[in-house]
Amino acid sequence: MIPTTKTKTKAYSPRPDEDEIMALEIKLLLQAIEFRYDYDFSHYAQASLTRRINNCLKKAQLNNVAEMIPKILYQPEFFELFLKEMSVTVTEMFRDPLVFKALRDKVFTQLKTYSRINIWHAGCATGEEVYSLAIMLKEEGLLNRSQIYATDFNNHSLKIAEQGIYKAEKITEYTHNYQQAGGKASFADYYQAKHGYAKMHNDLKEHITFAHHNLIKDQCFAQMHLILCRNVLIYFDKNLQNKVLSLFNKSLIHRGYLLLGDKESLEFSNQINNFETIAKDQRIYQKINYE
Ligand SMILES: C[S@@+](CC[C@H](N)C(=O)[O-])C[C@H]1O[C@@H](n2cnc3c(N)ncnc32)[C@H](O)[C@@H]1O
Known part of the structure; x- marks a missing residue:
């Protein structure tokens, strides 16, 4: 039958x-x-x-x-x-300055022990955050041995990021953020102002590779010492968040750092036991498993 x-x-x-x-x-x-x-x-x-x-x-x-x-x-x-x-591309230089300050205070000391530093900046949007990171690395004498891979799935944003040219009207706000983040020089040292725009200096760009990468389906990056991914996971459901967090875990070296910022967290995720907390409020974690 x-x-x-x-x-x-x-x-x-x-x-x-x-x-x-x-x-x-x-x-x-x-x-x-x-x-x-x-x-x-x-x-x-x-x-x-x-x-x-x-x-x-x-x-x-x-x-x-x-x-x-x-x-x-x-x-x-x-x-x-x-x-x-x-793709929501809202971003700014030194966004949430205390996150950058915590990175400088709690992570850079360890990064200084490596001869080469690999950093993956996932969901970099138009690049403001990436240049902020490069500025901080430069001030700590780490930029020359750093390679930053800045990725997003929005090609339009990536083009803007690669150009590194931003509206000058934002500079006052960015300067304030830079100071709050513990900036050691003058923010004006890092860009050239022209015709209402600020162009980020080329020496910052030399250490950044902008690339298309879709967190949903593309592969992990190998041997990363630090991964930053802020204001991206909030757009995903729990399953996808876990999948992306596993990708980050696989991409990090043992004792590598993961920075999620103050909107996202490893709490209630499948990765909670693979990391220890370095900065609670800014959600900076260090990988403790060997995967
Ligand atoms: C709100 S922005 C965050 C920018 C920056 N990280 C910040 O916090 O200022 C979110 C970014 O995530 C990117 N994004 C969303 N889904 C993505 C995916 N599946 N793969 C890669 N990037 C993605 C968007 O294109 C957008 O540029």
């Missing part, structure tokens, strides 16, 4: 539930994106994902999510716009 498959059918209703239909359309949209571009957004935090998709709808002047699907499938340039919308 052929077994019968029980499929759950929904009773027909003349007035469809709009939220349910939107959820279905989003599911199909995410499948189309994965099928066509191999980007899996299904483990992004639901609320922010829906909000960003809605923003994208408005900007593209489309009526519903279903209308986005053929555009995603047949217009790669539309996918680029979508990706830009999905």
